[in-house]
Amino acid sequence: MDVIVLGGGLMGTASAYFLARRGARVTLIERNRIGTGATVASFGNIRRTGRHLSQLPLAHRSLKLWGEADKMLGRDVEFRASGHIRLIFDEGSLTDMRAYAEAARPWGLELEELGQSEIRARFPGLGPDAIAASFSPHDGSGNPRLIAPAFAEAALKLGAAIVEDAKIERIERTDSGFLVATSEGTFAAECLLNTAGAWGARIAAQFGEEIPLDARGPQMGVTEPLPHRILPVVGIWTRDKDHGAYLRQVERGNIVFGGAAERVPVDLDPGHAAADPTRLPLQLRAVARLLPAIAQVAIIRTWCGCEGYMRDMLPVMGRSATTEGLFHAFGFSGHGFQLGPGVGDAMAELITTDRCETPLDDFRVDRFSRAA
Numbered sequence: 079m080d081v082i083v084l085g086g087g088l089m090g091t092a093s094a095y096f097l098a099r100r101g102a103r104v105t106l107i108e109r110n111r112i113g114t115g116a117t118v119a120s121f122g123n124i125r126r127t128g129r130h131l132s133q134l135p136l137a138h139r140s141l142k143l144w145g146e147a148d149k150m151l152g153r154d155v156e157f158r159a160s161g162h163i164r165l166i167f168d169e170g171s172l173t174d175m176r177a178y179a180e181a182a183r184p185w186g187l188e189l190e191e192l193g194q195s196e197i198r199a200r201f202p203g204l205g206p207d208a209i210a211a212s213f214s215p216h217d218g219s220g221n222p223r224l225i226a227p228a229f230a231e232a233a234l235k236l237g238a239a240i241v242e243d244a245k246i247e248r249i250e251r252t253d254s255g256f257l258v259a260t261s262e263g264t265f266a267a268e269c270l271l272n273t274a275g276a277w278g279a280r281i282a283a284q285f286g287e288e289i290p291l292d293a294r295g296p297q298m299g300v301t302e303p304l305p306h307r308i309l310p311v312v313g314i315w316t317r318d319k320d321h322g323a324y325l326r327q328v329e330r331g332n333i334v335f336g337g338a339a340e341r342v343p344v345d346l347d348p349g350h351a352a353a354d355p356t357r358l359p360l361q362l363r364a365v366a367r368l369l370p371a372i373a374q375v376a377i378i379r380t381w382c383g384c385e386g387y388m389r390d391m392l393p394v395m396g397r398s399a400t401t402e403g404l405f406h407a408f409g410f411s412g413h414g415f416q417l418g419p420g421v422g423d424a425m426a427e428l429i430t431t432d433r434c435e436t437p438l439d440d441f442r443v444d445r446f447s448r449a450a
């Protein structure tokens with residue numbers, strides 16, 4: 079089987095790797111460089127807590143693969159299962175956390191509840207005013223700069239062709255499949271997998287599938303390096319989006335943070351998302367609630383990335399509803415980093431076997447037209 083994968087972010091490179099592992103002849107076409115879209119901008123959170131329940135089977139599948147990534151890809155992609163703590167500052171959020179924990183248990187996610195003294199003993203310096211927290215010990219983080227190139231290299235070793243800097247001139251359905259004409263050559267295959275991220279809805283529209291997708295940029299920042307003290311990824315349970323910050327400390331010592339600030343709107347042409355410095359003070363106030371010591375530290379960089387958001391915050395994944403041989407995996411709505419390896423594996427299974435052991439029904443491309 080021949081497959082063209084269009085878009086070389088985490089979803090495209092992971093799909094190319096797992097397709098090649100299943101024996102497909104793969105051509106991955108990226109119009110820029112591998113991994114330079116939303117993937118490289120990611121905060122790097124490998125978090126299951128708070129996910130939509132129907133996404134948990136895919137998240138579990140993905141977490142298992144993150145755990146195998148170094149061995150599978152032959153390189154350290156800095157996945158660290160150092161845990162994910164979400165602090166709680168008010169009774170309403172405690173109620174929300176408990177309700178989520180109970181609902182998520184049958185879906186295979188076990189959250190520990192920590193009290194004030196346990197937070198202080200296990201995680202000194204975090205959230206001094208927190209009244210409780212949830213803790214997910216097997217979650218953690220990975221390096222957003224490494225993962226897509228690592229999947230692409232591993233796919234290449236399995237025989238996949240990787241085409242970068244390709245200006246797409248034409249995508250056509252032919253009698254035998256698909257033809258993609260680019261500045262780097264013309265490619266043909268039986269199947270086409272659309273992993274074009276925030277640009278995925280444009281590809282789908284070429285096949286008569288109108289999907290409402292909003293391109294937005296979450297804003298991140300990073301501090302100077304400090305001694306490495308904070309092991310888990312830190313977040314919050316809150317109903318107030320102005321408080322919804324998160325942070326983690328990388329092993330080199332820098333503290334990366336995000337959340338709280340509104341996501342900036344992004345024009346898909348050219349698709350460059352720029353951080354808005356006026357949003358930084360609000361963001362830092364929210365981060366300081368989780369880690370007061372941040373007030374003593376210099377911020378050295380802020381950035382943003384172009385991500386595709388769906389209105390129900392669930393991705394589009396699975397077969398096209400209009401075109402035989404076309405598949406989609408895009409619109410990961412700000413939380414695709416954790417899912418990436420699982421998405422690649424699940425899409426490769428679906429394309430090569432016509433079935434998928436992980437339920438993908440909630441992510442159907444035609445759910446918007448069916449709801450109308």
Ligand SMILES: Cc1cc2nc3c(=O)[nH]c(=O)nc-3n(C[C@H](O)[C@H](O)[C@H](O)COP(=O)(O)OP(=O)(O)OC[C@H]3O[C@@H](n4cnc5c(N)ncnc54)[C@H](O)[C@@H]3O)c2cc1C
Binds near residue numbers: 087124276
């Ligand atoms: C700032 C930020 C922080 C985030 N933090 C987290 C996090 O902590 N945890 C988490 O789980 N998720 C996070 N996410 C979300 C996550 O990073 C994304 O969901 C994920 O990386 C999406 O991967 P992708 O492959 O679908 O998209 P991308 O990485 O955007 O890849 C799509 C690729 O398709 C290419 N392309 C577009 N059109 C075409 C075309 N016509 N032909 C060929 N190529 C094309 C683009 O150039 C791009 O390289 C974050 C996102 C952002 C922006």
